[in-house]
Amino acid sequence: MNKTPLNVLWLQSGGCGGCSMSLLCADTGDFARLLESAGVRWLSHPALSLGDGRGLLALLDDCLAGRTALDLLVLEGAVLRGPHGSGGYHRLAGSGRSMSDWLRALAGVATHVAAVGSCAAYGGIAATGPNPTEACGLQYEDDEAGGLLGAAFRARGGLPVINIAGCPTHPGWVVDTFASLAAGRLQAADLDALGRPRFYADHLVHHGCTRNEYYEFKASAGLPSEQGCLMEHMGCKGTQAHADCNIRLWNGQGSCTRGGFACVSCTEPGFQDPGHAFDRTPKVAGIPIGLPTDMPKAWFVALASLSKSATPRRVKVNAGSDHVAVPPAVRRTRLK
Amino acid sequence: MSRLVVGPFNRVEGDLEVRLDVADGRVQQAEVSAPMYRGFEQMLPGRAPTDALTIVPRICGICSLSQSVAAARALSALAGGSLPDNGVHAINLMSAVENLADHITHFYLFFMADFAGEAYAGRAWHGEVSRRFAAGNGLHARRAIAARARWFTMMGTLGGRWPMSGSVLPGGSTRALDGVEVLRLQALVGEFRAFLEDTLFAAALEEVAGLDSAAALQRWHAREPMAGDLRCFLTLAQDLGLEQLGRGPGRYLCHGAYAQPDGTQPIPAGVWDEAACRLEPLVLQAVSEDLTHAWLRDEAAAPRHPSQGRTEPQADKPGAYSWNKAPRLDGRVVETGALARQLASGQPLLRDLARREGGNVRSRVVARLVEVACVLPWVEQWLAALQPRAPYHQPCELPAHGQGVGLVEAARGALGHWLAVSDGRIERYQIIAPTSWNFSPRDASGQPGALEAALVGTPVPEGAAQPVAVQHVVRSFDPCMVCTVH
Numbered sequence: 151m152n153k154t155p156l157n158v159l160w161l162q163s164g165g166c167g168g169c170s171m172s173l174l175c176a177d178t179g180d181f182a183r184l185l186e187s188a189g190v191r192w193l194s195h196p197a198l199s200l201g202d203g204r205g206l207l208a209l210l211d212d213c214l215a216g217r218t219a220l221d222l223l224v225l226e227g228a229v230l231r232g233p234h235g236s237g238g239y240h241r242l243a244g245s246g247r248s249m250s251d252w253l254r255a256l257a258g259v260a261t262h263v264a265a266v267g268s269c270a271a272y273g274g275i276a277a278t279g280p281n282p283t284e285a286c287g288l289q290y291e292d293d294e295a296g297g298l299l300g301a302a303f304r305a306r307g308g309l310p311v312i313n314i315a316g317c318p319t320h321p322g323w324v325v326d327t328f329a330s331l332a333a334g335r336l337q338a339a340d341l342d343a344l345g346r347p348r349f350y351a352d353h354l355v356h357h358g359c360t361r362n363e364y365y366e367f368k369a370s371a372g373l374p375s376e377q378g379c380l381m382e383h384m385g386c387k388g389t390q391a392h393a394d395c396n397i398r399l400w401n402g403q404g405s406c407t408r409g410g411f412a413c414v415s416c417t418e419p420g421f422q423d424p425g426h427a428f429d430r431t432p433k434v435a436g437i438p439i440g441l442p443t444d445m446p447k448a449w450f451v452a453l454a455s456l457s458k459s460a461t462p463r464r465v466k467v468n469a470g471s472d473h474v475a476v477p478p479a480v481r482r483t484r485l486k
Numbered sequence: 487m488s489r490l491v492v493g494p495f496n497r498v499e500g501d502l503e504v505r506l507d508v509a510d511g512r513v514q515q516a517e518v519s520a521p522m523y524r525g526f527e528q529m530l531p532g533r534a535p536t537d538a539l540t541i542v543p544r545i546c547g548i549c550s551l552s553q554s555v556a557a558a559r560a561l562s563a564l565a566g567g568s569l570p571d572n573g574v575h576a577i578n579l580m581s582a583v584e585n586l587a588d589h590i591t592h593f594y595l596f597f598m599a600d601f602a603g604e605a606y607a608g609r610a611w612h613g614e615v616s617r618r619f620a621a622g623n624g625l626h627a628r629r630a631i632a633a634r635a636r637w638f639t640m641m642g643t644l645g646g647r648w649p650m651s652g653s654v655l656p657g658g659s660t661r662a663l664d665g666v667e668v669l670r671l672q673a674l675v676g677e678f679r680a681f682l683e684d685t686l687f688a689a690a691l692e693e694v695a696g697l698d699s700a701a702a703l704q705r706w707h708a709r710e711p712m713a714g715d716l717r718c719f720l721t722l723a724q725d726l727g728l729e730q731l732g733r734g735p736g737r738y739l740c741h742g743a744y745a746q747p748d749g750t751q752p753i754p755a756g757v758w759d760e761a762a763c764r765l766e767p768l769v770l771q772a773v774s775e776d777l778t779h780a781w782l783r784d785e786a787a788a789p790r791h792p793s794q795g796r797t798e799p800q801a802d803k804p805g806a807y808s809w810n811k812a813p814r815l816d817g818r819v820v821e822t823g824a825l826a827r828q829l830a831s832g833q834p835l836l837r838d839l840a841r842r843e844g845g846n847v848r849s850r851v852v853a854r855l856v857e858v859a860c861v862l863p864w865v866e867q868w869l870a871a872l873q874p875r876a877p878y879h880q881p882c883e884l885p886a887h888g889q890g891v892g893l894v895e896a897a898r899g900a901l902g903h904w905l906a907v908s909d910g911r912i913e914r915y916q917i918i919a920p921t922s923w924n925f926s927p928r929d930a931s932g933q934p935g936a937l938e939a940a941l942v943g944t945p946v947p948e949g950a951a952q953p954v955a956v957q958h959v960v961r962s963f964d965p966c967m968v969c970t971v972h
Contacts, residue, residue, distance in 0.1 A: 167499045168547025168649040181631045200621035202952035203494045238801045240522040243493030243503035275544040282525030374660045375879035400647035402639030409646015409653045410660030427534035472662035
């Protein structure tokens, strides 16, 4: 399909490998062919390549010396700058050199640079709490531009770091980004204000949520496994989190909200430190602090109180049950 | 004596460096180093206890569900709560989905690709092995990725997604299934069974699970030496003498797995002693972590029980060579993983193999695959045991003070979380992961870790920079370095 494949070098640092594991769950009958069709050629991937360690170190040298074209440098996991800025919390095995140092050098010769996962993009879980390893993203530290490469960084191809944020990333987000790059179809305008590809970041997790009728009536779950909306009490940030998780489902028919637990907005910078327990919605005077994106507060309050008083019994009962206790009434739906 | 630094490894979760002293064509001494630190044990104190359920799955992308279950169990132990039967089954199902998928990932993607490499060109089996397992393009490796992805759609329904599901809680699972969903999951299990029986075993699962001795395995193999991928592995293992490689310490730790609503465990907890052929009780108080050769501050210098454990980085510590602590059981080194589980559960083939040849590259791989054949029929039973419209979750009130321990068997072996809560906040959180055991550095007495000892004697051909036998020994443990250090 694509004449010139995209040479992809995928490295891992301060992370869990979960984005690679997720990638292997791509919805396809033949993963190798899917990537080939997308125009991807692995220079190296930690889970998929045969090459031994010496081969990888030689490859890195070849990329730096320009002997091998590095079309796309991918980092999975945060950049670990500690202790004391030395990068010593991760020295690439066999090289004695800190991974942060390798990354800075390789980013300088790559046509494109992508951060796969919220750790590589913004610091993510690796940066939580006291951030013991001085973790940051390639071009961000939480929502502050900067990170390892600096706010002004542009890869040779002209784009800033492409932040395929998520914890983990949906396999489709990664494959579609790679395919867009290989096809020459990813431009600066295709990234949102936080560097995320807009094809998934222009949606909210709320879009396509199966709990939307409960949301409309503010019929809320109070306990785990209940079917009601998770926003009012259970900490759900689906109305604010940028991602298409309930449109492009996970592992077949899944998503966090479909799995019965709150969206923790894992595609957003700083999601790891929400300032409250993940499983509780913080409120002021009974009103959740985190209101739906783009919704004026007064309108939210007015609509919520109106819709609560209009909640059908079915919706109220089912919201507090783990299965459909009251089915919808059976009615003729054609014109009378 | 020459020194060889092996690494970075690929097809290993996370980064790993192995330093070898080589003389007379063999490894004389090995140092295993985990070169990356992340600091989860520093991140968790001060947070709401339930935050652990969101944070700890992110320790490990390949066993995130096992990390969730360990945290949920530690919290449940703190609360003294219990789970409804459906919750027990749902969590066992999710654990089995992850564990079996990990075994398939290891065998097809991480382990077998090495035998398709050029080091073995010229062996009678090399052409066929390359066709099946070549990295990136082997026919069976590709089939396995597809079967694995399809198998993980079990998790889409049971737990919303994989990895990083949030559905496992101290009181059960957040996701109740309806009747037709159970039917759909049963059909998915049928598809996975077909992949295993067609491609991996070329035999019924029950036939593989029923192999009851080394002699029975040999007969089964000799009948059709290249039928299915397990027998293909046995063929090359025999040719290369893989039973001679990577001898383990002979003591095997198992936390016990798949506890049923009535409390019984098909895989019991215990320590299998290879020499005595006996399952000894697991005494948790005998677990300690030695920091002598870890880049971690250790003023007391005495090993600590994880309930009193500390984690404070000291990158310039003299004599240290890994971010991993050195866990010990009663001061001794143990090995953990599928082989330990199969020995604890009394699977006769693995007990016979261990008695004859101990833990080694071959028996570890056989244990993993036999475990797949044993566990899938249990998955079928647990799905059938789910009661429609009965609860999956029971609310569980957490006290403001107390301690809890959560033990699970992840794919790679014994995983433990030790939690202390004070004033409603996490006061201490200590984790010992399977590869922390298997890939530990030396302790204060100089006793090497399981892999360090297993590497001694491994052949290193003249001029080999990354000796392939070393790769086999390392990968036979199915290491996960991101868990190891956390």
